[in-house]
Amino acid sequence: MEIRIVLALCVVLCGALCGKSLSDSARRRAETLGSIIEAVRRLRVRMTGMFEPVQSALQHADSPLFIAVADGMKGGRSAGEAWEIVRDKAGRRGGPAEYLLKEDRQALTELFTDLGQSGREEQDLLLGGVLQALEALHTTALAKAGEANRLYMTLGLLIGLMLALIVI
Amino acid sequence: MGTLDRLKALLSHDIFEQIDNHQSDLTEVRLRAGRPVQMVWIGGEALCGAPLDPEQLHAIVTALMDYSYYARESELNQGFFTLNDGSRVGVCGRIARNGADCRMTEISSICLRIARSVPGCADGIMPAVDGKRGLKSTLILSRPGLGKTTLLRDIARQLSEAGRRVSLADERHELAACRMGMPTLDVGPRTDVLDGCPRPLAIATLIRSMGPDVIVTDEIGGEGDAKALADAARCGVAVAASAHADSVEAALARSMLRAAIREGAFHNIVLLGRRPGEIRQVLELDGGGGTWKSA
Amino acid sequence: MDVDFVFRIAGIGVIVTVIAQLLTRAGRDDIAMLATLSGLLIVLLMVVNQISDFFTSVRSLFSL
Numbered sequence: 368m369e370i371r372i373v374l375a376l377c378v379v380l381c382g383a384l385c386g387k388s389l390s391d392s393a394r395r396r397a398e399t400l401g402s403i404i405e406a407v408r409r410l411r412v413r414m415t416g417m418f419e420p421v422q423s424a425l426q427h428a429d430s431p432l433f434i435a436v437a438d439g440m441k442g443g444r445s446a447g448e449a450w451e452i453v454r455d456k457a458g459r460r461g462g463p464a465e466y467l468l469k470e471d472r473q474a475l476t477e478l479f480t481d482l483g484q485s486g487r488e489e490q491d492l493l494l495g496g497v498l499q500a501l502e503a504l505h506t507t508a509l510a511k512a513g514e515a516n517r518l519y520m521t522l523g524l525l526i527g528l529m530l531a532l533i534v535i
Numbered sequence: 536m537g538t539l540d541r542l543k544a545l546l547s548h549d550i551f552e553q554i555d556n557h558q559s560d561l562t563e564v565r566l567r568a569g570r571p572v573q574m575v576w577i578g579g580e581a582l583c584g585a586p587l588d589p590e591q592l593h594a595i596v597t598a599l600m601d602y603s604y605y606a607r608e609s610e611l612n613q614g615f616f617t618l619n620d621g622s623r624v625g626v627c628g629r630i631a632r633n634g635a636d637c638r639m640t641e642i643s644s645i646c647l648r649i650a651r652s653v654p655g656c657a658d659g660i661m662p663a664v665d666g667k668r669g670l671k672s673t674l675i676l677s678r679p680g681l682g683k684t685t686l687l688r689d690i691a692r693q694l695s696e697a698g699r700r701v702s703l704a705d706e707r708h709e710l711a712a713c714r715m716g717m718p719t720l721d722v723g724p725r726t727d728v729l730d731g732c733p734r735p736l737a738i739a740t741l742i743r744s745m746g747p748d749v750i751v752t753d754e755i756g757g758e759g760d761a762k763a764l765a766d767a768a769r770c771g772v773a774v775a776a777s778a779h780a781d782s783v784e785a786a787l788a789r790s791m792l793r794a795a796i797r798e799g800a801f802h803n804i805v806l807l808g809r810r811p812g813e814i815r816q817v818l819e820l821d822g823g824g825g826t827w828k829s830a
Numbered sequence: 831m832d833v834d835f836v837f838r839i840a841g842i843g844v845i846v847t848v849i850a851q852l853l854t855r856a857g858r859d860d861i862a863m864l865a866t867l868s869g870l871l872i873v874l875l876m877v878v879n880q881i882s883d884f885f886t887s888v889r890s891l892f893s894l
Contacts, residue, residue, distance in 0.1 A: 414603075419603075420606050421602050422602075440602070443541060443544055443545075443598060482602070483601075483602035483605065486604060489605075
């Protein structure tokens, strides 16, 4: 009898953990957005505070996505052109933009298209605007991640319970 | 990528094919909105290709700036910017004034001067600069575009290789063309570069902090330069500099240069000729008489 | 037919209802429908033997 209870508890726990890992992609999206926001802040300091050229500033912003765009700029391309090339590859499995949604990518496209193309004040405004947009996306992503986490854990728990009932 | 290669990538190839045999001595490329590209070489020039669209020009300029317009804004508002290899790009366009501030709001034409380092071009004047009587302050005079900067660069390199401690006050990034803190042009192994700093401040700082034997700087003639040069002379630091003037008389007509020359800031004056790099005359201060004789 | 079995079916029923409600509240109505149908299927599979026995009994009772 005891073994059956223990076995039942194990199945329930497994269910909960499965649910948690399913909610992973929402959590990863929020994390990716958070790290991109940090990188844009660093970019802003380097570009408008230290007047560092775009390619170099992107490389030093400590973000795999930005480093990929900086590498794409080799050969004389603009940031916007480099982003077009890098975007699809980065969005694939294992890439730095894997968990980003369409609206996140849209915000990044707006950033890279105009990056470096105007004076200091305009660039500061651009980066400030992009930061605001990304922060709004980040807030909703965090809320969704929390929601998804709760939902999937509960579902996993319940399914585990059901399996335990059926089998044990 | 060299400047010429970048230009070839940005403009169409057939423009360069039209001046194929002059590519090696190309000195200037001038781009103007709505007009064909002008190529200038030693001894000639030509208009090549179809007229440039204003959008094309803007795209080329942005590409030349490594897509970092904001980083070059302060230079641009003074009518120029420098490329990574030391080539200077003069910029013409519309200036918007906000009180004392000038801002370049539209670019209508650019003049790209292709920088070349010519090792050995200063051989003829090195005996005067660093000869039997030691280091002597030297002023190089010529019209724009005749190789003053290239000559100064070679002087710095040769002095540095001969064991002198050389400091460069490189306000316009043309002498050493520093990138990420390192000179991209050869200025010698014993040379320190203060990049982008206003000249009077740069000279004072270098004397205080780097203890140079000689300071090399180009295009003197601004406010504060005379005092800085006099201070250098008082501290026993030689100066090698250049200025825009066609002759000694023309130089003396400019108040700042007159002040510097009359105070004995320079021992030698080098006059350049009509062709780039041609040294027309080397003059030496004649005792204490304030006159100049041939060296 | 033991009571155990009935409690199991009841438990499964309750759980499937809760799952469907959760999913509906989260906006995934289509998955909620899927969950309800799956629950029904599972229960049917569980009782299929009992149903088969039931029909056999009815047939033998009425000698069909």
